[in-house]
Amino acid sequence: MSDPLLPPQRKDPLKMLHLGHTPPRLRSRAAKAMAVRAGQGRFVLQVCADCQTATYPPRDRCPQCWGELRWTDQPQDAVLLAETVVRATTDSFFRGHLPWRIGTVQFCSGLTAIAHLHGDVATGDAVKMRLVLDRGGNPAFFALPAKETPNMQDDPQLRVFTAAPKHRRILVTDGRSRLGQEVALALLNAGAGTVFLGNADRLMRFDGMDRMLATPRIDMVPLDMTDSRSCQELAGLIGGRVDVIVNTASHVRPGGVSQGSRLSTLQTAMEVNVAGLMRLAQSFGPAMAGRSDDGVNSAAAFVDVNSVYGMTGKQGFVGFAASAAARLALVAGLRGEMAAAGIRVTSVLCGPVDDEWHQTVPSPKVAPARIAKAVVQVLEQGLEEIYVGDVAEDVAQRWLKDPLLATREENQ
Amino acid sequence: MSTNSSLCGQVAAALISGKLKTVDLTNTLSADFPVIVLPAEFGQCAPFRIETLSRYDENGPAWYWNNITMNEHTGTHFDAPAHWVTGRDLPHNTVDAVPVSDFVAPAVVVDISAEAAADADFIVTRSFLEAWEVRHGKIPPRHWVALRSDWYKRVGTPEYLNLKEDGAHSPGPDAAAMEFLVHERDCIGLAVETVGTDAGQASHFNPPLPAHSILHGNGRYGLQCLTNLDKLPVFGAMIVAAPLKIKGGSGSPLRVFAFFDAE
Numbered sequence: 001m002s003d004p005l006l007p008p009q010r011k012d013p014l015k016m017l018h019l020g021h022t023p024p025r026l027r028s029r030a031a032k033a034m035a036v037r038a039g040q041g042r043f044v045l046q047v048c049a050d051c052q053t054a055t056y057p058p059r060d061r062c063p064q065c066w067g068e069l070r071w072t073d074q075p076q077d078a079v080l081l082a083e084t085v086v087r088a089t090t091d092s093f094f095r096g097h098l099p100w101r102i103g104t105v106q107f108c109s110g111l112t113a114i115a116h117l118h119g120d121v122a123t124g125d126a127v128k129m130r131l132v133l134d135r136g137g138n139p140a141f142f143a144l145p146a147k148e149t150p151n152m153q154d155d156p157q158l159r160v161f162t163a164a165p166k167h168r169r170i171l172v173t174d175g176r177s178r179l180g181q182e183v184a185l186a187l188l189n190a191g192a193g194t195v196f197l198g199n200a201d202r203l204m205r206f207d208g209m210d211r212m213l214a215t216p217r218i219d220m221v222p223l224d225m226t227d228s229r230s231c232q233e234l235a236g237l238i239g240g241r242v243d244v245i246v247n248t249a250s251h252v253r254p255g256g257v258s259q260g261s262r263l264s265t266l267q268t269a270m271e272v273n274v275a276g277l278m279r280l281a282q283s284f285g286p287a288m289a290g291r292s293d294d295g296v297n298s299a300a301a302f303v304d305v306n307s308v309y310g311m312t313g314k315q316g317f318v319g320f321a322a323s324a325a326a327r328l329a330l331v332a333g334l335r336g337e338m339a340a341a342g343i344r345v346t347s348v349l350c351g352p353v354d355d356e357w358h359q360t361v362p363s364p365k366v367a368p369a370r371i372a373k374a375v376v377q378v379l380e381q382g383l384e385e386i387y388v389g390d391v392a393e394d395v396a397q398r399w400l401k402d403p404l405l406a407t408r409e410e411n412q
Numbered sequence: 413m414s415t416n417s418s419l420c421g422q423v424a425a426a427l428i429s430g431k432l433k434t435v436d437l438t439n440t441l442s443a444d445f446p447v448i449v450l451p452a453e454f455g456q457c458a459p460f461r462i463e464t465l466s467r468y469d470e471n472g473p474a475w476y477w478n479n480i481t482m483n484e485h486t487g488t489h490f491d492a493p494a495h496w497v498t499g500r501d502l503p504h505n506t507v508d509a510v511p512v513s514d515f516v517a518p519a520v521v522v523d524i525s526a527e528a529a530a531d532a533d534f535i536v537t538r539s540f541l542e543a544w545e546v547r548h549g550k551i552p553p554r555h556w557v558a559l560r561s562d563w564y565k566r567v568g569t570p571e572y573l574n575l576k577e578d579g580a581h582s583p584g585p586d587a588a589a590m591e592f593l594v595h596e597r598d599c600i601g602l603a604v605e606t607v608g609t610d611a612g613q614a615s616h617f618n619p620p621l622p623a624h625s626i627l628h629g630n631g632r633y634g635l636q637c638l639t640n641l642d643k644l645p646v647f648g649a650m651i652v653a654a655p656l657k658i659k660g661g662s663g664s665p666l667r668v669f670a671f672f673d674a675e
Contacts, residue, residue: 203446203570227443228463264455 001150002119005159007167007193008296020292020299020342021092022136031070032060034139038069038131044318045109047072054109058139076129078105081112082144083123093342096293097160106142115141118158120149133382135342137291137292137335145265153380162382163300163344166191168243173198173223173280176206178355179305179368180248186372187246188217190380191298196238198223198249200230225249225276226268228283242284243291243350246303246375249276252320252357266319273323277304277330285334289341301344301382303375304331308349308392311399312410327377335384346378351391362392433674437638437651438488438667439567441480445487445637446573448607449580458483462663472637484663491601491609491624493636495662498629505631507661515654516634517600519670520555521644524583525562532574534583535612538592548646551600556651557585560641563605567639573607584611587622592629601633603651605641609634638668648672 027035037044045054050067062069068386083103086094094100101117105127121127134140142161144341145152153164165187172187174180175197184195195218199206202222213217223240225228246401251272281302288299309317310324328347333346353360354365366389374388377393387396398406426432438443443462447457460482466472484507485491494506495500501567504510522544527534534561545551547610566572572580583606585593593599602609603621609623620626628633649672655664 203444203568203573204449204575205570224443226459227461229443262455264458266460268456 002152002155004151005154005166005296009163010269011295017291018096018293018295019292020135020290021096022090022292022340022342023093023138025136025138025339027138028058028060030060032140033071034058034131035133035137036384038133038139039137040311041381041383043074043131044071044131045074045107046070048371050215054107054111054281056111056113059070069175074178075108075276077146078127078129078143080104080115080117080121080123080125080127081106085351088198093293099155103143104221105141111140114162115143116157118142118144118152119155120145120152130381133344133384134161135343137339137384146217163244163379164190165244165379167374168297168300169194169196169238169241170244170246171196171198171221171223171238171242171250172246173225173276174249175199175212175218175220176201177248177368178382179207179248179250179353179371181212182207182368183246183248183305183375184212184218184354185215186369186376187245188215190376192244193217194219196221196242198225198234199224200224226271228279231279231283235287240291241297242288243299244301244303244379245280245284245288246305247277247280248305249273250305250307251323252307252317252353252355254316254357254360255319256316261319266322269319269323270374270401273306274326274330277327281330281334285338285343288343291337292342299343301346301379302334302338303346303348303378304373305348305350305371306331308351308387308395309410310349311403314409315411344382344384346383348374348378348388349385349392350388351395366390366392370382399402420438427671428595430675432671433641434669434671435640435643435649436667436669437640438669439564439639441482441665442546443488445567446607447483449573449575450616457485460486462640463488464589481654482665484658484661484665485636487665488637488639488668489663489665490653490664491628491636492655492661493628494638494660495510495634496621496624496628498625499631500513502629502631506658508659510655512631512654514600516546516652517651518555518647519558519603519644519649519651521558521560521641521646521649522640523646523655525560525642528561528563528583532571532581532583533611536583536585536589537610538586540587541589541592551593551597551599552647554600555597556601556603556635556642556653557593557597557599558603558638558641558651559585559604559605560644564637564639564641566674570571574612580607581617582608582612584614585623586608586611586617587619587626590622594626594632595645599632601626601635603635603638603641603653605638606636608636634663635668644670 046069048062048067051065053064081104084102105115106112126146130142132142251269255261291299307324309321310328314321352361352365387393441460463479467476492507610621614621649670651670653668655666
């Protein structure tokens with residue numbers, strides 16, 4: 001079993017912060033392709049289309065027959081063949097985390113690879129493999145116990161690869177919405193130390209207000225994503241102790257482009273969904289980037305809850321989809337910037353949410369509580385992208401197969 | 413002291429000597445100043461926003477300036493006749509066309525603060541105004557009728573918009589009062605401390621929103637979100653309220669102030 005993670009002590013102000021080094025990020029194109037899939041929570045290897053041989057590490061062609069390699073989902077079962085402890089390294093990141101256990105695992109396909117080890121696995125054990133991203137966004141194998149063990153999530157080596165909410169202080173941007181409230185509650189259930197819950201208008205009541213105010217460890221804070229000064233002022237108050245940001249702010253209105261459209265609606269959507277995200281990143285990003293290896297409650301992740309229609313556009317919600325597309329582009333840029341600092345940047349992509357602005361949209365719609373569950377999942381697993389609910393899954397799968405076809409389908 | 417005996421010279425002398433007192437009637441334009449909230453199916457009034465372009469930094473080493481955005485009806489603002497459908501076809505009905513002489517006008521201050529404190533939905537009626545005239549004298553023509561409600565003291569609290577589940581609750585006039593002020597007292601407009609010239613519940617009146625409808629339908633103006641009306645005398649204050657010259661604009665945020673005899 002793992003030792004339960006204890007709430008962190010207050011820091012000694014005379015001690016230097018442990019800087020957030022990241023592993024080298026210069027990788028081959030094939031390794032980057034593996035990282036993309038790791039970010040989606042998939043466990044993949046390259047398999048030759050010609051001779052069906054699985055191969056690792058990532059390559060451009062099959063080492064057996066020069067055939068074309070394809071990323072293929074694999075069983076996660078493996079056996080730990082051997083283990084060792086790294087006690088000295090030139091790697092800046094791992095020097096701060098020694099000693100470090102690694103081992104050789106053998107997959108079902110017979111391939112062997114080096115993996116980071118959970119504290120509860122030992123040589124000869126059957127293990128469950130996960131493809132994870134390191135602090136720099138590189139793919140790596142991690143061997144977990146085959147069956148859940150006590151406090152398994154608290155393992156210090158595993159926590160390096162995740163942004164698990166336990167004991168972390170998390171800013172959820174829109175506490176006035178049902179979604180923001182569900183996310184806050186789910187994070188508290190997952191062990192978050194504090195949830196700072198944004199309120200864009202402290203003078204105006206909102207549904208759920210009494211419950212949020214009465215919930216221990218929820219701290220309502222003034223935050224209007226359309227107001228740069230509001231973002232800056234909040235960062236001035238809590239920017240040094242926000243470990244995770246979950247951006248739930250969203251302005252959704254139906255409308256077309258030439259018909260049924262309202263430019264002011266598009267402008268508001270862009271202000272909230274796009275400029276708001278940039279304001280948030282500008283206000284909180286630099287301080288988070290400086291604290292990515294700051295102990296138990298290090299800064300760890302920026303999660304953006306967005307619409308899957310940013311990938312395709314969406315007839316009937318065109319302006320909103322346009323803002324979602326812009327938001328995806330900003331998140332991609334932020335991911336690149338934050339990888340250098342060791343902060344995970346994640347998109348939680350949803351279909352139509354079961355809320356008042358999707359009354360005319362037929363089911364299935366995704367419940368706010370379901371999205372909240374996904375937010376906890378991406379943090380606990382250190383993911384970069386997840387599709388939540390049946391619609392988002394369907395749209396994303398069709399887009400991954402044929403982006404232009406999926407775009408056409410969603411706009412006719 | 414000026415020896416100029418012209419009217420303007422006398423005003424200048426009185427301003428310089430302090431014999432004329434000046435009072436600011438304007439709320440500060442800030443991101444958190446509340447704007448009117450309409451039902452969600454309508455377009456919403458944009459609040460005030462400010463984005464710094466440069467502040468003696470790499471974007472402008474020696475200068476500080478901001479981009480600002482807002483609705484024409486954000487903060488302390490002026491309503492032109494074209495703001496309302498009843499004034500849509502009037503001449504000179506937009507802020508760029510309103511005669512500049514209308515931007516300086518005297519005011520008569522009607523104190524409804526006690527009534528509004530006792531009842532947020534207090535309605536100014538014709539009989540209330542007639543009783544007021546018995547006590548204070550007749551409302552002269554071409555005056556702003558300024559309703560002193562002390563509502564400005566609620567700015568920064570939920571009680572300013574006072575938005576409940578059945579809508580906003582704030583004082584304002586009924587249709588008969590507006591007909592009286594416009595047609596029988598020839599007011600230049602209605603000046604209020606609340607977020608709109610109409611009462612919070614006025615969309616349920618019959619006819620609805622009488623202040624907007626009757627004022628603007630007759631080429632009169634509105635001034636909203638004022639402060640400090642309690643600092644003005646009942647008669648004798650001059651209000652300066654000059655909106656921005658927005659082409660075809662329905663209204664404008666503006667700096668409003670008044671001056672009056674200091675003694």
